[in-house]
Amino acid sequence: MRILAIANQKGGVGKTTTTVALGGLIANSGHRVLLLDIDPHGSLSTWFGIDPDAQALSSYTLFQERKELSYQSVKRLVLPTQFANIEVIPATTALATLERQAIGQDGMGLVLSRALSLLADEYDYVLIDTPPLLGVLMVNALAACQYLVVPVQTEFLALKGLERMVNTLNMMSRSRKKALDYTVVPVMFDRRTQASVTSLRSIRNTYPEQSWPGHIPVDTRFRDASKAGIPPHLFDPASRGVEAYSSLWHWLEKKFKLLDSTGPLTSPVIVSKAGALS
Numbered sequence: 001m002r003i004l005a006i007a008n009q010k011g012g013v014g015k016t017t018t019t020v021a022l023g024g025l026i027a028n029s030g031h032r033v034l035l036l037d038i039d040p041h042g043s044l045s046t047w048f049g050i051d052p053d054a055q056a057l058s059s060y061t062l063f064q065e066r067k068e069l070s071y072q073s074v075k076r077l078v079l080p081t082q083f084a085n086i087e088v089i090p091a092t093t094a095l096a097t098l099e100r101q102a103i104g105q106d107g108m109g110l111v112l113s114r115a116l117s118l119l120a121d122e123y124d125y126v127l128i129d130t131p132p133l134l135g136v137l138m139v140n141a142l143a144a145c146q147y148l149v150v151p152v153q154t155e156f157l158a159l160k161g162l163e164r165m166v167n168t169l170n171m172m173s174r175s176r177k178k179a180l181d182y183t184v185v186p187v188m189f190d191r192r193t194q195a196s197v198t199s200l201r202s203i204r205n206t207y208p209e210q211s212w213p214g215h216i217p218v219d220t221r222f223r224d225a226s227k228a229g230i231p232p233h234l235f236d237p238a239s240r241g242v243e244a245y246s247s248l249w250h251w252l253e254k255k256f257k258l259l260d261s262t263g264p265l266t267s268p269v270i271v272s273k274a275g276a277l278s
């Protein structure tokens with residue numbers, strides 16, 4: 001099982017869109033995909049027709065039951081979707097209360113890591129959609145994942161937000177056995193605007209090793225797909241946006257194979273290191 005987190009502390013940069021678009025394409029390649037929504041706004045859950053205001057069982061339950069997680073207790077949170085190979089653990093608005101509750105609580109940083117390890121045989125890929133702030137939820141996602149995808153909007157000041165995210169990563173990497181590998185994905189690129197062109201260039205110049213060489217264009221079909229409740233690759237398979245995410249997926253797949261051949265992907269933080277993160 002490979003666990004990817006899609007994260008950026010900046011809001012509205014395309015995290016949820018990237019999670020659903022990429023997750024859909026990975027599922028379409030025949031892999032069993034679990035999408036884990038830990039954003040209190042629950043945009044990913046909403047995309048799949050699940051109301052985050054009405055979830056008795058959700059990713060929040062994992063934190064409530066963190067001291068007695070079992071395969072059964074985690075598995076019962078998974079909801080099927082009408083799309084082949086895609087299942088969802090939804091979010092609920094109650095997740096917003098976690099930051100306050102987490103203060104001084106032991107083992108709060110490794111809840112997702114422990115929960116997902118119980119599902120290791122069930123899925124080929126888990127994609128975690130995160131909220132746009134650094135807190136206990138983001139820390140959990142970064143501790144649980146083996147790879148990070150950072151969508152960055154190609155706009156004025158894009159680098160500022162990215163710098164903040166990379167600082168967070170470096171901080172988290174110190175709690176892990178090895179630095180967390182990540183790929184920066186420039187999104188919402190509009191070649192007609194100078195801001196897009198300039199920021200794409202500066203992202204690549206500043207993070208030459210970590211930047212995906214492509215970009216995701218501005219494409220209104222993503223919003224249409226989310227309104228329709230359908231993953232982008234099924235909503236409009238020939239759209240420019242889907243083509244771009246498809247080449248991102250093939251690029252990542254090659255990267256994962258390469259990483260596999262040179263040693264396993266970075267292990268998620270081991271449970272015995274709980275003290276470092278709680």
Ligand SMILES: Nc1ncnc2c1ncn2[C@@H]1O[C@H](COP(=O)(O)OP(=O)(O)OP(=O)(O)O)[C@@H](O)[C@H]1O
Nearest residue numbers: 011012013014015016017132188217218219222223
């Ligand atoms: N490539 C794109 N082209 C055009 N619109 C896009 C693109 N990617 C995302 N959007 C739109 O931009 C808005 C924000 O995207 P999204 O919800 O994926 O961002 P987010 O980072 O998850 O936001 P939040 O931080 O609030 O969770 C949505 O309306 C989405 O449809």
Ligand SMILES: [Mg+2]
Nearest residue numbers: 015016039043
């Ligand atoms: Mg989102």
